[in-house]
Amino acid sequence: MLRVESVSKDWKEFKLREITFDVEAGEYFIILGPSGAGKTVLLEIIAGIITPDSGGVLLEGRDVTRLPPEKRGLAYIPQNYALFPHMSVYDNIAFGLKLRKLPKQEIERKIRDISEVLGITHLLRRRPKTLSGGESQRVAIARALAVEPRLLLLDEPFANLDVRTRGRLIVEMKRWRRELGFTALHVTHSFEEAVSLGDRVGVMLDGRLVQVGSVGEVFSRPASEEVARFLGFENIIEGTAEGRLLRANGIEIELPVEASGRVRVGLRPEDVILSLEPVRTSARNELRATVESVEELGPLVRVHLKVGGIHLRAFVTRSSMLELGIEEGKELYAGFKASALHVF
Amino acid sequence: MLRVESVSKDWKEFKLREITFDVEAGEYFIILGPSGAGKTVLLEIIAGIITPDSGGVLLEGRDVTRLPPEKRGLAYIPQNYALFPHMSVYDNIAFGLKLRKLPKQEIERKIRDISEVLGITHLLRRRPKTLSGGESQRVAIARALAVEPRLLLLDEPFANLDVRTRGRLIVEMKRWRRELGFTALHVTHSFEEAVSLGDRVGVMLDGRLVQVGSVGEVFSRPASEEVARFLGFENIIEGTAEGRLLRANGIEIELPVEASGRVRVGLRPEDVILSLEPVRTSARNELRATVESVEELGPLVRVHLKVGGIHLRAFVTRSSMLELGIEEGKELYAGFKASALHVF
């Protein structure tokens, strides 16, 4: 349905590099990446707002790379919803329909229908400024879907909403898709949205699309070290493997599988358990560590450790930090199961 | 040394209410509170920049409430350091000394001494704009300490620094205190700073100072429900106790101590463990729960649960969220040890 082919673009501080992917008709495709990856630039290239430096965009087989936005037949919802503040909700939704010169009754009928599905019938007379975040998002989606676009482009649609509204809208989004059957390309930094909504996920890092696949695939088998890092494997240890033993910078680690030669393993900081005394069991790697620094992340604390010649990061809760008396220079034990290691 | 007595002030969106506390000579006193609590307003009242609506400030027994800042003999370091951008580092540090009309050699000697202690001798010719965050903070501290103030007021001194610099400065701050022997009043939202530096801590919430005591005291025995909430007991359950059993809205919870009548207990979300199957043991409360919504906090996820008639919050890591398949409507088990409960 949509094909993006080797698209590159330098735009402000963003650099897109050779982005290629397909979205099938009826699919919900998620592009997952940290902020600054260039996700919005990519959406704006597909929408026709920015022209790529090289590469092309195909819609249903037709090259639309040079077509202005109004001739592409897709709908774009930017992160801030971009409701027209000087028009009522009704006129916002009617905007695209009026441009298509539909008869007045037809417009009214279409707005009534879409408003019912999205649960915004009671808001039609209101001004956008008087709406809550969740209401604004519903109106933006209604305005986009009213013109029956071939493809819906969503830029971080739930990022500015509170937890509850977000949860509710994600569930409803699934229903709207069933009822209205649209194709969507949704960019986000939220793992939750990717897991809940995505048929397929593309991971975008630093202007490149580094892995595309089903949600399960991407999360369980990251294609590279940097995808692994983005998916939370903050510790990457490089060393020489011999059977199930890895030697790295003076420490020895037990591996979950046999390997040999130079290998790298990934370890999530939440899988590292800190303790004051060693609690050696068969299934567990346990290493003497020194605290280098401590970083508070709300209720969680990221502890930077030095273990022999390598650095490790571990998450502990704030209460554990207090109980263990963790501060710079503290010596303790860092343990993790062999099964928590991901060998690349 | 410093006594703040029933200070109240309405200032912009902040409302200080009847704030009273003492700081002893030589003490390092930390005021801990979330942003918006009015911590900066309190510092500015003590510094003489803002006049309180009622109450007073005493320095060494003398009422200074109406004295302008330049007559109070204390030093203030605002959150952004407030280095004078049009002067060299040397002139910044010399500013207060020149005002005191010290002879030139005396000024030079003092600046040399303080610069050596703070490790900024090589920066003296530089302009503030060319300094890193950590360097700026050192210069700000040098400028403040150069005039040998009776009291040093610090507003979130480490908030704008990266993790490593912060850790290093906290350790050094302890050394500077030993070497220079100043009294400090330090306001922050960081638990780490409170634990590492504070002789005593005052918890400030919503314009009121709600608890003052040693660090250990405050963290282990929060004086009220709201302090407990601030210190991370996000779950507060109210019910009727009978012996070691608490009945609350249709659920039963085992308590760590005997109690009777209406009681409230606090529970940290990190102490709630989620599982798909019940794993009943003697020491553990285990309850059937339904996921209401999910909130991502970086690598951690806060899960909002409904358990019978009450709401519970639990922290799980992002990888556990994926493994357990947590999403709205999911049914699972929430467990916690009786010993994790804090009875008020």
Place this chain on the structure above:
Amino acid sequence: DYTVAFFAIMGSFLILYIAVPLVAIFLKQAADWRMLLKTLHDGLVIRALRNSLLTATATAVIALLLGVPLGYVLARENFRGKSLVQALIDVPIVIPHSVVGIMLLVTFSKAILDNYAGIIAAMLFVSASFTVNAARDGFLAVDERLEHVARTLGASRLRAFLSIALPMALPSIASGAIMTWARAISEVGAILIVAYYPKTAQILVLEYFNNYGLRASRPLSVLLIVVSLTLFVVLR
């Protein structure tokens, strides 16, 4: 606080220096209301006022027609020499008014000598920058993404401009146009050179003063102040 008190006193001189003449002329005229009534029946005054209002209005309209598109281009596009264009728009502010008149006569000679075109030419030169700058700022304040969304919904660039950017920037553009109007009607020096005739009210003030003295020129001055201040209050 002595420092602030001293500063406030220094500042008050300036405030009084502006306020007192405003009050003084109204008070003096109130004591001489017969003259004001007489002026209101003076055909010359009425015609001059009409000329001033007409030419200032024409100037504002031309400034809108040319300045709003220019403001939009400055707000949305980047091009070589943009900062030069920006600077050029502000140049008229610093050129002595009589010199503006000479410059225009040198350039357009008889075409603008002593006719309405000349008055408007002088006014436009000194006042157009207000509309351009206000339009540019107005368009800058309109989130470009609103226009992008309008276009993905099927609007052409012109349509997106007309239905989104223009209505939203209208308040800013309107206040720019009012400033242009006020600056236009306040101009004297350039008009004296380019078009002494047809007579405008601001020139007539000068002529009455030269021919009949202060008392004769005062009522018309009061009328012009009332017009200007009314506009100014509307603007705020």
Place this chain on the structure above:
Amino acid sequence: DYTVAFFAIMGSFLILYIAVPLVAIFLKQAADWRMLLKTLHDGLVIRALRNSLLTATATAVIALLLGVPLGYVLARENFRGKSLVQALIDVPIVIPHSVVGIMLLVTFSKAILDNYAGIIAAMLFVSASFTVNAARDGFLAVDERLEHVARTLGASRLRAFLSIALPMALPSIASGAIMTWARAISEVGAILIVAYYPKTAQILVLEYFNNYGLRASRPLSVLLIVVSLTLFVVLR
């Protein structure tokens, strides 16, 4: 994109309308450089230029002395009637220049008639707002906490102002003073009424034009444009 191209063309008319007269007067004068040389030896011209420069400079100095403290008070203090004061400072922009002259004469009468004080009075009225507004904006851009820290280190309020706020706001204040200077030297209408003598250059342009025609007034105009544009370039 046709829409933007059309807008750019519309806008170009305005840009050309400002640029062409500037270029034209220099070109014409280049073809008549003898007249320019002659003007440079005209004692009347030299005296008038000196008068313009002196009075504009005096105006800028007075505006600085009174306007900087006022700007500081407006930036740092809140008081009743602050918005009225703000509005009052901007009022002179919208009042016709000849009317400004009448207002000042009504208020100060003979004290300012045909003397240096009169020229400066007229200039100050129309140009002081530039210094006040620039000083206010300059002080607003100085983080108040810098002054607070200076005071906790032992500086009085005045000392903190002199060693922190003033040096940091100086670039903004300087550009405000230059604008005041430029606006002062560009004034014609009010000076014509208040002080035709002592003769200033901008009035002499008018007089030469009325008595000897365009060719006689052109060289002095070119000189004044050079002065104004130099200042304008310094300002940017």
